[in-house]
Amino acid sequence: MKGTPARIELHTHLEGSVTPARLLALSERHGRPELPAACLDGSGQAFAFAGFHGFLELYKRVTSVMRTPRDFHDLALDLAAQLRDDGVAYAEVSVSYGVLMVRGLDPGPVQAALAEAACEAQEQHGVTMRWLPDAVRQFGLDAAWRAWECAERAGRGQGVVGFGLGGDEVSGPAAAFAPLFAAVRAAGLGVSIHAGEVTSMGEAARDSIRQAIDACGAARIGHGLAAAGDPALLAELARRRVFVELCPRSNVATGALPSLSAHPLRAFLDAGVPCSLNTDDRTLFGLDLRGEYAAASAHLGLTPADETTMRAAAIAAAFDTVVATQPPSRAGD
Numbered sequence: 001m002k003g004t005p006a007r008i009e010l011h012t013h014l015e016g017s018v019t020p021a022r023l024l025a026l027s028e029r030h031g032r033p034e035l036p037a038a039c040l041d042g043s044g045q046a047f048a049f050a051g052f053h054g055f056l057e058l059y060k061r062v063t064s065v066m067r068t069p070r071d072f073h074d075l076a077l078d079l080a081a082q083l084r085d086d087g088v089a090y091a092e093v094s095v096s097y098g099v100l101m102v103r104g105l106d107p108g109p110v111q112a113a114l115a116e117a118a119c120e121a122q123e124q125h126g127v128t129m130r131w132l133p134d135a136v137r138q139f140g141l142d143a144a145w146r147a148w149e150c151a152e153r154a155g156r157g158q159g160v161v162g163f164g165l166g167g168d169e170v171s172g173p174a175a176a177f178a179p180l181f182a183a184v185r186a187a188g189l190g191v192s193i194h195a196g197e198v199t200s201m202g203e204a205a206r207d208s209i210r211q212a213i214d215a216c217g218a219a220r221i222g223h224g225l226a227a228a229g230d231p232a233l234l235a236e237l238a239r240r241r242v243f244v245e246l247c248p249r250s251n252v253a254t255g256a257l258p259s260l261s262a263h264p265l266r267a268f269l270d271a272g273v274p275c276s277l278n279t280d281d282r283t284l285f286g287l288d289l290r291g292e293y294a295a296a297s298a299h300l301g302l303t304p305a306d307e308t309t310m311r312a313a314a315i316a317a318a319f320d321t322v323v324a325t326q327p328p329s330r331a332g333d
């Protein structure tokens with residue numbers, strides 16, 4: 001760790017960072033002792049799923065026992081420890097208000113617990129955590145507005161620095177959410193939209209990216225894979241300094257890419273698109289950020305100079321102006 005610059009992570013989902021041990025504890029807490037067996041592999045130490053549909057089922061199961069502010073507080077501190085071990089000094093963490101609300105839960109007390117957890121994460125682990133609530137695309141515009149109203153109420157005072165859109169990209173165009181994201185920008189918060197992840201959509205996946213930046217004013221795109229096949233779109237992302245949150249091993253885990261070597265990382269870097277590496281749903285996929293950079297170095301030609309470029313780009317793309325750049329100290333350092 002010593003002498004290693006701090007990492008920044010801008011695309012990591014709180015729900016997707018649940019550890020097997022925490023899933024056991026939450027399942028006990030909510031009277032669902034049968035749940036872990038349906039989520040974990042034979043070792044009990046890793047999550048198991050097959051294909052994208054299998055992943056969505058797993059996500060539904062694990063989030064079904066994330067119900068109280070205390071649950072989210074515990075998840076946040078677990079993630080802080082993972083980020084510390086990854087050498088991450090600053091992270092923006094997505095929290096699906098859309099999923100909370102469809103379960104009839106109020107994001108308000110949850111966000112208050114997350115704000116408290118962020119203070120503890122700073123003290124205990126030296127990790128700065130900020131929050132990116134998001135809406136779920138297939139739940140529609142009305143639900144997204146309700147989620148945004150909760151996020152706006154919490155505001156920067158509770159560590160909310162932006163608002164996002166996740167969910168099923170195939171379910172509809174981001175342009176439908178344009179008025180909502182105009183409100184997000186007017187409130188001075190950042191916009192990050194998952195787009196161009198489902199490359200099997202073909203031209204529609206590229207159009208999905210264009211809608212996110214043109215109609216919704218996204219400063220950041222989650223995944224953005226589809227842009228790689230379109231030199232004009234890559235050039236536009238570079239010219240407008242739209243940041244792409246790349247998540248290579250997530251793309252392999254969900255089947256968006258057949259293998260890691262198929263990831264178009266070099267196309268983004270060579271076109272000058274600001275980007276960095278991220279874990280997405282880290283524990284569900286069995287990933288960490290340290291391994292993400294190591295894998296990109298081994299299989300995608302990522303150089304130390306590229307990593308320095310990515311770090312500077314991520315600092316510039318963060319939605320908080322105060323980005324911690326000192327690495328957290330790890331136990332044993």
Ligand SMILES: [Zn+2]
Pocket residue numbers: 011013166194222280281
């Ligand atoms: Zn994501």
